[in-house]
Amino acid sequence: MQLQLVRERWPAKHPSFIQLYSMNTPNGIKVALALEEMGLKYEPHLINILEDDQFTQAFKVINPNSKIPALIDPNGPDDHPISLMESGAILRYLADKTGEFTPLDRAGRSACDQWLFFQVGHIGPMFGQFGHFFKYAVESCDHPYPVQRYTNETRRLLGVLDEHLQRHEYMLGESYSIVDMAIVPWVEALTSAYKAAEHLQLADFTSVTRWEAICTARPAYQRARQVCAL
Ligand SMILES: N[C@@H](CCC(=O)N[C@@H](CS)C(=O)NCC(=O)O)C(=O)O
Structure with missing residues (x-):
């Protein structure tokens, strides 16, 4: 097999x-x-x-x-x-x-999956491309366009999250869920891996910052960061 x-x-x-x-x-x-x-x-x-x-x-x-x-x-x-x-x-x-x-009822489950797909389809690819051009491809690409494009898109997506998190404690409301687990490592990477907090003016996104602090303070998050570390 x-x-x-x-x-x-x-x-x-x-x-x-x-x-x-x-x-x-x-x-x-x-x-x-x-x-x-x-x-x-x-x-x-x-x-x-x-x-x-x-x-x-x-x-x-x-x-x-x-x-x-x-x-x-x-x-x-x-x-x-x-x-x-x-x-x-x-x-x-x-x-x-x-x-x-995860919510177990159909409506809640669909709400969960829409944000999960949002993470996989938007946050991951856009933040990933931003990190690539802002940090890793600095030597091989000196054209300003990719950094500008992915900076704009990253900030736009942070704005979507911020507006949502102004009204909700977590992505699905009162309960921490797989949606928070999917998004928070990408938000944290903007600061820890890409060192882009100032460039992206992350301080503007106060609700994202509040939510990120709660999610990353969880003991499981601290353990997960060390799993399969180099
Ligand atoms: N949509 C995929 C994306 C996975 C992905 O892009 N993984 C990256 C690391 S974050 C990778 O394996 N990169 C290696 C490569 O591109 O060769 C998922 O959500 O699992």
Whole structure:
């Protein structure tokens, strides 16, 4: 079976645990955070994307798109193992598995998924491109346009979050959920990884700042940041 290739490349000490293949980037932290918050037993394996581990044949078995994070749950639906890619889909899977950090009624679940898709479709790609051009591609691109474009888009999205969080304690209202878990590592990265707080004038977004402080103070968040660290 194909999964055998993955298990041979990254042997499990605890084969009955969920196997996480990741690195502590914002998308990686999201899934480690959900596993920590939900108290699920899991075993992390570092996929070093700086050394191209994501392009190996073994990793492509669990993500043909060669991106972290991915996981294998040996105790998936109907007692079969399941492997999953895409952090949003993984958060949804884990929330469904545990019944935690997600509304269970249909309307609430749809509201949850709309913000989850918003994170995966907008926040991740735009903040990621912003970080790429603002910090990592400074040497290879000296044209001002990409930084301008992604600065504008990042600030626009922060404005969407800020307006929402002026009226809600957390993204889904009173309860911390997988939506907060999906978004907060990206917001934190603007300061910690990209060192762009001043450039983006993050202090303007007072409700985002309030919410970020509450989310990042959670002990699970502090633990998740260290999972699959280099
Ligand atoms: N939509 C994907 C994005 C995953 C993604 O972009 N992961 C980055 C790290 S944050 C990655 O693996 N980069 C390696 C590469 O691009 O080669 C998800 O949400 O899981």
